[in-house]
Amino acid sequence: MGGAALNGLPAWVMLLRAPNPGPMTLEGTNTYVLRAPGEQHAVVIDPGPLHEEHLTRVAEHGPIRFILVTHRHHDHVEGAARLAELCGGVPVLAADPEFGTPPGRDIKTDGLSIEVLDTPGHTMDSVCFLVDYGNDRAMFTGDTILGRGSTVVAAPDGSLGAYLESLEKIAAYSGVTMLPGHGPVQPDVAVLADLYLRHRRERLAQVRAAMDAGADTPEKVVDLVYPDIEPGVRFAAEFSAAAQLDYLRHRNRESGTRVDRLDPL
Numbered sequence: 001m002g003g004a005a006l007n008g009l010p011a012w013v014m015l016l017r018a019p020n021p022g023p024m025t026l027e028g029t030n031t032y033v034l035r036a037p038g039e040q041h042a043v044v045i046d047p048g049p050l051h052e053e054h055l056t057r058v059a060e061h062g063p064i065r066f067i068l069v070t071h072r073h074h075d076h077v078e079g080a081a082r083l084a085e086l087c088g089g090v091p092v093l094a095a096d097p098e099f100g101t102p103p104g105r106d107i108k109t110d111g112l113s114i115e116v117l118d119t120p121g122h123t124m125d126s127v128c129f130l131v132d133y134g135n136d137r138a139m140f141t142g143d144t145i146l147g148r149g150s151t152v153v154a155a156p157d158g159s160l161g162a163y164l165e166s167l168e169k170i171a172a173y174s175g176v177t178m179l180p181g182h183g184p185v186q187p188d189v190a191v192l193a194d195l196y197l198r199h200r201r202e203r204l205a206q207v208r209a210a211m212d213a214g215a216d217t218p219e220k221v222v223d224l225v226y227p228d229i230e231p232g233v234r235f236a237a238e239f240s241a242a243a244q245l246d247y248l249r250h251r252n253r254e255s256g257t258r259v260d261r262l263d264p265l
């Protein structure tokens with residue numbers, strides 16, 4: 001796939017990073033502006049936080065056709081209404097109607113073809129955008145897969161069973177450039193999806209061992225599985241442990257068979 005710049009970005013994608021670095025956001029939220037060569041209008045993915053300077057910088061790359069949102073967490077969607085206003089009242093399209101109008105499955109606009117993939121797990125409204133321009137193909141993964149490190153699947157909004165299924169779905173897109181919600185661009189989304197699946201299965205085995213050793217709360221699981229955890233991210237580890245406990249208990253109730261169904265929303 002041609003057209004990749006040194007940083008791995010396709011030539012038709014611009015990355016504007018929001019100034020909100022932190023333990024959960026890495027260097028900050030990645031806001032993307034997509035514009036097919038020769039086209040006037042662009043599409044924005046994930047406006048980021050409500051930060052006037054950042055949003056003004058994004059709006060300067062208009063005109064914008066519409067704004068897409070990968071999921072409802074504030075570090076991605078908080079600035080959506082303000083950016084829409086700065087861009088002259090363009091629509092915000094989000095899976096969760098609270099944050100915009102739900103998009104169709106397939107969007108063709110301004111030289112780009114955008115497929116919306118349901119990838120629940122990080123949150124139940126998480127989607128990935130699979131975008132084709134000519135022979136170029138890229139997947140915008142939001143927080144479902146990050147550019148480095150691992151993401152949080154937090155009960156009750158997240159679901160580990162749904163998340164594992166989403167990773168298996170993404171793993172089918174071998175060779176597709178990955179543009180995450182945080183962290184660097186990656187050349188192959190399938191490689192990252194496989195890595196994440198391995199990591200999750202290892203962690204689940206550790207949590208199962210902790211349960212067998214008597215850990216029956218998220219706090220006790222974190223004490224056993226992550227003894228050296230940094231205090232600043234302990235809450236995230238406890239949310240994650242709660243999701244893993246839920247998942248394993250659910251599986252146990254199914255008498256050891258794999259849970260293939262999603263829990264009803």
Ligand SMILES: [Zn+2]
Nearest residue numbers: 073075143181
């Ligand atoms: Zn995020």
